[in-house]
Amino acid sequence: MSGNTITHKVTAVGERIGTTRDASVTRHRAARELGLRRSEFELAVQLGRVRTVPDDAGGGPRVPRDEIDRIRAADGFPEALRTGVRTVGTTEGAALMDVTTGRFTRLARLGLLVPVKFYVNRYRAVVWLYLAEELRQFSTDERNSALLRGRTPEGLRDQLREGLDLRPRNWRGRHLGFLLRQADDPWARAAAVASLLDPAEISDVVTDPYERSHLRRFRPELAMHSSPGSPAAQLADEIATATDPDEIDWLRSDLAAAVETARGHRPAPRPTPRAGPALPDPEPAPRGATEPAPRGMTELVRPGAEDLSPPEKERPRWLSGLLGRLRRGDS
Known part of the structure; x- marks a missing residue:
């Protein structure tokens, strides 16, 4: 060229x-x-x-x-x-919807209002943020009038008394959608799903250590203003990790499918085997030499066989002549 x-x-x-x-x-x-x-x-x-x-x-x-x-x-x-893109917290959101903060919180815990962001304040309390535009749309929908003005149905009240709170799960679902929308690589999409699972769940689904290492390269960071390892960061990690059995099941299934797709697109990189030093070629054995008998086979050699002289016809001519002159000299 x-x-x-x-x-x-x-x-x-x-x-x-x-x-x-x-x-x-x-x-x-x-x-x-x-x-x-x-x-x-x-x-x-x-x-x-x-x-x-x-x-x-x-x-x-x-x-x-x-x-x-x-x-x-x-x-x-x-x-x-x-x-x-305007976001509001519970107090401002309740005022925007013209409801009490208690009712607003109940609607959010029931999963009817989906948070778009959260942060952990200095008191280690989770502050959920909602899109003001979505709250306005919910409050102006006539189908929600009973939820905004009437008494909460008994079945929903029972769930709230049992501790139902769908805010973390709804945030995770929405957050995953954000991550997938911005992922431009199959491995990045798989890493987005993996970011919501506990490491033990990931290891159970992705058994290849090189693939798990490749996923960590693409793992999106949770945008938080607290220092890594701090109580606030630990609380944020807990919120970002799936805990409900059915949620874990579908995330595991999605992760397995995403890794399979990424693997077909481009296998995870693996270390190149290091070549060992080249061994020299063995020197050819001298003509007539024999290899030593393997261990355990020496009993097959006849005793005294090494003392036997080769037959006369197998001796070289020069050796036979030398032996003859020596015998004549001794006589």
Whole structure:
């Protein structure tokens, strides 16, 4: 291959990367141009309201310039975009729905209101956050009037008395959807499912240690502001880990299927066997030499056989002549 051809290929790759980066911006800059705080922008990406693309140069995801132009040209920008990613806690959410905080909490524990985020405050209490837009839609739906104004049905009250709380599970289901939407690799999709399972469950489903190690490379980090290993981080990990038997079962099933798909797409890397030192070829044995008898076979050799001289006809001619002269000299 000529040097001109190699130069052409390197230049073409460089131009393609440059063009991709020129046609997109970093997430930080995109958030600034869209008038969103960082947390609002990240939620907009998770909800699929802002599209990102991989960075060909190996950096983090970027936002295409035409995506920013599309959002800015939409009706109601920027208020509509901010409204779509606004989150509220229990107190503000209850006020928005015009219900008591107690009723709001009961609706959330029953799984009727699904949290979109959570954090652990300085008192180690879990604070659930909800999309204000979804709460508004729930409160204006006439089918929910009895739940908002009437007495909670007896069956639901019994479940609440028994400790039912579907907020962690509903958050996990929603969070998994966010992760799968952003995963651009089969192994990343499998790692997203694995991130909600206890390590023992993962080892039981994925028995190959190299595949488990590959999954850990793609494992998404839980975005928390607490330091690793702190009580708040441990509590967050507990929330992010499935505990209900039926939830664990379907996650295990999904993980097995996702790993099977990823394995077919690209097997997990394995270490290359290290080649040992080359052994020299054995030297050829001298003509007439015999190999030593194996251990345990020496009893098959006749006693005194080593003292027997070879027959006269098998001796070399020069040896027979030498022996004859020696005998004549002795006589």
